[in-house]
Amino acid sequence: MPCTYILKCADNTLYTGWTTDLQKRLNAHNQGKGAKYTRSRRPVTLVYHEIFETKEEAMRREAAIKKLSRPQKERLIAAISSRND
Numbered sequence: 001m002p003c004t005y006i007l008k009c010a011d012n013t014l015y016t017g018w019t020t021d022l023q024k025r026l027n028a029h030n031q032g033k034g035a036k037y038t039r040s041r042r043p044v045t046l047v048y049h050e051i052f053e054t055k056e057e058a059m060r061r062e063a064a065i066k067k068l069s070r071p072q073k074e075r076l077i078a079a080i081s082s083r084n085d
Contacts (some may be wrong), residue, residue, distance in 0.1 A: 001020070001051045001052070001055075001056040002019070002020050002051070002052045002057065003020075003049050003051045004016070004017070004018045004027075004049065004050050004052070004062045004065060005019065005022060005026075005046060005048060005049040005050075005077060006046075006056045006065065006073065006077060007026075007029060007038065007042050007045060007047065008031065008044065008045045008047045009038060009041035010041050010043055010044070013041060014068050014070065015037055015041075016065045016073075017034075017035060018058040018059050019058075020055060022046070026046055029042070029044045030042055030044055033061075035048035037067060040063050046082075048077045050081055053076055060061075
């Protein structure tokens with residue numbers, strides 16, 4: 001299923017992306033085979049994800065999240081985390 005995700009990198013930065021196979025993509029990031037941005041910031045931890053019906057929806061959501069400020073992204077992550085507790 002297509003999804004949009006946010007990773008927390010070892011240097012405490014956030015990375016946003018989309019994929020159709022979340023576990024495979026997370027493994028790729030942590031093996032240094034993911035995005036250039038995350039290669040030098042490993043390990044990365046999945047802190048947020050949303051599942052969509054189509055890759056286009058996931059890509060649109062990724063673009064929207066990337067436009068958010070760091071505090072807005074942190075609130076988004078916290079909102080999901082509090083629902084899962």
